[in-house]
Amino acid sequence: MIPENYIVTIPIVLFIVASLAIVLKKETSVKVSSIISAIGSSTLILVSFIGFMHDIDVKYVIWDANGSSILSSLCTVHIHIDKLSSIFVGLTGIITLLASVYAIKYIEKHKSGYYRLLSFSYPLTVLTMYLLFVSWDLLWLLIFWELLTLFSQFIVVFKGDKEAISGAYQYFTITKACADVLVIALVTLIIIVTGLKTSYDDVSLALWAYFSGNKAIGYLLAILALVGFGAKAGLAPFHTWLPKAHPAAPTHISAILSGLIVKTGVYALMRTFLVFFPTDATIGLIVASFGVLTIIVGNMRALAQDDSKRLLAYSTIGQIGYILLPMGAGIYLMGIGQTLLGGFALVASLYHTINHAFFKSLLFLTSGSILYATGSRDLNIIGGLSKQMPYTAFAALIGALSIAGVPPLNGFVSKWMIYSSLLPSATVISLFGIIALAMSAVTAAYIMKFFTAAFLKPPKVKLDVNEVPGLMSATQIIAAAFCILLGVYPNFIVKVCSDALISLGYPISYESFKILPGVVLPNTAAFMPILVLMAVFLLAPLLGLAVGVDRIDNTWTTGYPRPTSAMTSFGYYKDLREGFSEYYSISKELLAFARRLSSAILRMSSSYEDVSYDLNTMLYGAAVFLVIGIFVILWGVIS
Amino acid sequence: MNAIIAVIVNVIFALLYAPLIDGVERKIKARVQRRKGPPIQQTWYDILKLFKKEEIMPKDATKSIFVSAPFMAFLSVLIAYLFVPTILPGALYFYGDIIVVIYLLAFSSIVLFLGAFSSGNPYAQVGANREMSLAVMEEILLAFIVGSLAVLNRSLMLNRMFPLEIKVSSIILLAFYLVVMYIASARVPFDIAEAEPEIAEGPFIEYSGKYLAMCKYTIFLKRILLTSLFLNFVLPENVLWRTIGYVIGVVIIPVILAMIEAHMGRMRIDQAVRFMKRLSVIGIFAWVISLFGW
């Protein structure tokens, strides 16, 4: 049995090795780095498993500095994997494993791009993400946070065309130059508040004490944290970079960006609000309000998209809202003493985080397959792919149905938990619940637009395409299987999530959900998802196939034999959107304002960027820095 | 065990009754148009006839989705009957079952949307689009009802809401629910998705035989489901009175709705969306009142 200290470092080593694939040629480099990353990702799953069983706590002392505590924090890398971290690490492991495997074939289709940049930064992105989840120190969190932004920015820029560069630029400037300033401010404040102790334990202890005395500053801190971390998660008014950056990246990266990297923001927010801050109703309300705003903005915008990946990117924003809303609501309900519903909401939030990682990366992978097969992302042009790409279509259908919250897929379970906890609370939160419920129909509408436009409606031009290679469709099918599994057998995840929350000290017990009559758990409820599954998903197609068709004929175009035509993607729900034209015009105004604001920030930050580095020096500088850092860590372990 | 027997009886009742009441509605509509109209079993005859006819599939269609969509829609509405009692009180109740009912209803719209798009017919595309737009608006209105009910009863369990306490808020909610029920049961002026003179039955244009029968059956079942939900909200708990009330109500309400339907013109989809958007203001109002517990 390898000692835990080493287990934690195995992925680190593997990812660094993967990043060394930079020395190879073009596609080969990407393939090699993907393969090694895949192995690294599987070790992540192992780490997460062990971490969930019992907390792992490892300290790498780089050198022993007994001086000021801030220096000692920097000198020590404190890796601590608690249950919350291990959930996120596990997610990282699974999703990146799928993405890496997917990338092996997918990358062949790309004709040009910065291959080496990709093969170098991709493993490092995963690595920094991993380290971010496991580090137990605010300063190191900040360091990894910055590095993650840096490396993930490089992979966004991979294609090197105008879209990619501007997407990466927006991504970098907004999340880094804008939000990171806030994070730095926040961390500084915390350090002052906590007396320069940056370990999570110290921070949470000190902040709880401080908060009761200085509510105003506490709220300020909360808002700063929300904006700072939330910007990376795609929180509503600060989301503008997301739909530009995510579609620009190669698809397996988009899947990671949407499935995981936004989750770093969620993780940081959870860490902050569930651990550092006391469960205060006002904070919860603030978070929940931002969550609702994010839901509305993301969903309504997604309804109007023509580009498949852009649509999914907006959908990510909306789904982040569905994660933040129950989180805020949970904190709020905890704060006002409705612990049962509150705990339920928090579990729902965590559950939805997991679900979203699966179905969103699945959907991005299918959109990548479409891109791979047809070379287009434009929902106006593609269409009717379900015949040529049946596996992809099946996977996409599962993904689409689960994001739409169709029982018994996973999206339904977490959404059902959200409404079940929010609606009966008899507070303003229930209005948020109503909005979330209403917006879930919009979710269904836009995701059905994505699915039907890509796979069912007749294509505008005849497409001669084939199913994607087996490796790619296999990853999609696996992700789809997860979507089904998490929906059909939810109690495992509910247990995991509630355990994680319990370990954070919340008065939730998995058993306590049984007090609620019939949570969607087979052993406690009359509602058996498996029954619905059997009935709808198996019986219906079986019945349909049993009935069969007697005759296949031309499409009935009211008697005039002309080829069938397809709806433009812009035409979908045009009247619905016109019905909400007020919303769109308001949001247009707001967007214009945000654009002015961001351009001002851009101007500032771009001068800052210009002075500090051009791309190459940035890359080398970062690489050298990282390699040195890692060696130092390893050295600390050995000594 | 009792609940299971009740559920079986209820489902069978709904299956038999839903087409029959459509026949009654046709008769009523004929009467207000001063016609004689077909016999009340006509809808049953129609469904049986459709079952005997051949099934045709357009050659552009995606078979797997095209053939399974009508059955999926049908079964999802049928499953919703597990949670909503009809003639006998008693169903599978659990916490949050009303959400499941709403999602199942939405799911039937979604699969019909999928089925319509899988046929590749341009009319089906337009019709499905309308269907989805309406479903979104319906869901927004239903969300307000469910939210307000949850606030009012501090619970999301249907049997906790049967019957509703008589309060200002519950009366407003019931009135609001009646309007939403009318809209959701795809009656004129809200039969925009199927609008026969405009887009020739829209989503169902390519369906024939058993598939068409299933699509139609789904709509009938959905109407009775929504009516039963309403009756459950108002009927007393006493089994005898409840049953009597239910039998009367399940005839009277569709008859009244049919009379209203007969005197309406069809709305345009954008008008309908705006109308429903305006209705949602009442939803907010109802929510506020129920928050105060009036």
Add this chain to the structure above:
Amino acid sequence: MQDIKRVIEENNGKIVVEHDYFLLVEVSREHVRKLARTLFEAGAYYSTGVGSDERPRNGFFAMYHILNHEESKKYIVLKVEAPEHDLRIPSITPEIEGANWAEREAHDVLGIVFEGHPEPERLILPDDWPEGVYPLRKDFKYNEKVKPVRKEEKFIEREDALVLPLGPFHPTLHEPEYFEIYVDGETIAGARYKGFFIHRGLEKLAEGRLTIHQIPFVAERICGICGYTHMICYCQAVENAIELEVPERAEYIRTLLLEIERIHSHILWFGVVYHLLGFDTGFMHAWRIREKVMDIAEMLTGNRKTYGMSLVGGVRRDIDEDKKEKTLKALREVSQEMKKLFNDVLAMKEILNRIEDVGILPKDRARSIGVVGPVARGSGINTDVRKDHPYAAYKYLDFKVPVYNGCDVLSRYLVRADEIFESIYLIEQVLDQMPGGDIMVERFEVPEFSVGVGATEAPRGEDVHFVITHRGSKVYRWRPRAPTYNNLPSVPVMLEGEHLADAPAIIGSIDPCFSCTDHVTIVDDSTGKILFRGPLEDAIRRLKR
């Protein structure tokens, strides 16, 4: 009157025939464009155009442009001739939009080439009709067969819109006709019309086989709703050509039946429109009320629809006092019930919303296309053949012409509603003032090559028949032009920018009567076999398989 003659003469037109009803003007090919333009600017609109093969007579092909000049109460028939070896005539479509179809039709059936026509495409002949075969030429036998030519049709695909084929078998259209509608979402981005699926070849049949007394019955069958007006129109055209005076009592009876036909046609339209708007109860009520009018017609003529009452020279049946009573009684009921129905329906907000400000046809556009009847009157054009070119007994009667300026579907709706009550008023006057006397002129001479124009105000608008007589009680050329022929080109204009859901109501608002419009093409009917294998037949074939 003097003015218009001066204008014609100043523009090198030669007035050949001066009739109370029309002027036959001969004009050379060089001057036709300018003359047409001048006449259009003087207030005449393009009514119809007729091509004619006059080679047996003088070796020329002739094109008759018929313009309606309401101010001088005359039809102006411009005759342009072209020799067989040089079949080119300048197109007047660039000057008057309304000439588009008529010229294309003349090209299709006779092979006259219109120089400068903006869209010289095939209009009325089916796609598989061979090039260079011109069915209305006199050397083409009426029972000749042609071999169809397979042709690949080029379909228009639009990137920015869904192409929605509306027709030929669509529930909106009660007759086979094809609209290709391009929708973006549900907004109509454009529309293309393709019609003339119903080919009966009545013209060729009439010229080839029928006598002057048989044609009225064929003319009545041009339309399934307003057939009688075609019958009268044909009779009047012949009567004008041979200068025959019809007995006054016959004129009154004709008027009576024309107005009854207008009432039932309008009520039918209301029913259809209510059905298109989803208000089926209104549809049922309207048609129930209409049934009373049908009963009157049946009682007066012996048939609900095809009255068969007129011949050249008069009418075939008389009307007695008892029938008068019954008619008046029934009409009073109809009037009452319709008033109630209109009041109740106009109080329905959602119906009003569906027709108000929908399907706009601006006045100037309406004039240049040359729309007629309620469509024109709904766009603020005061035109009515009954007033402008009084025929039958209208010259003795008092009535108003309803005109609305809304240019939308509602205006057309209101025009028709008002017309129903005007018609009832007219019938009351007719029954009151009807003089005694003969109802038929039995004997008359039919001169050769005498030109006649007849026009009536059909329920759908101005109906024009053009006749050239022939020896032996036959016609040399007969060209009926139904009102829908002039109204249809305005539909794409109305549709543009509207909502797809309104398309049926807009198409319905012109009260289209497609078979009226389409009849003009040629088919051999005598063998009972259809010659054409157009898309329609393909569809039927596939169904049979």
Add this chain to the structure above:
Amino acid sequence: MSPMGRLRMLIDSLSHPRVTEKYPYEPIPIPEDFRGKPEIDPEKCIGCAACARVCPPNAITFRDDHEQGYRVLQVFLGRCIFCGRCQDSCPVGAIKLTKEFELVSLSKDDLYQVVKLELAKCVRCGKYTVPYRYIKYLMEKGPKILKYELLLCPECKSEVMTLIKYHYAQEVHE
């Protein structure tokens, strides 16, 4: 969405009886002058074929059988448009429009009415000419011309007339 108009309409409808006819089970009233199925009376018909000449849709046709000596007059209801021109033109009132309108039949043969009339022989050449009855009718009602002329076929008639004219001319000349 004002309810008043609708309510009025509803009450109005409910307070009046239904208008649906029980037609196939009960007869339906038909007006006096209804133009229904034309019926030809074979007893009265003289075979002049005036109806066939005026019939617009060629529903009435005739065929002379010069071998057997019959004229077959045939009314085919499948083409009839019920205009009544045959009734107007018939000199003896043999063809009349009845009030019958239920003409549906499973067999096309039911839609034919056939009148078979014997043809007279030309007294000069022995060829069949027109029906006997027609000649009889013309003898009684026709213009006062040379009656024996009616017994000739057209060729013989013109020959005879030429002869007569020739003889007459000669007589005059002489």
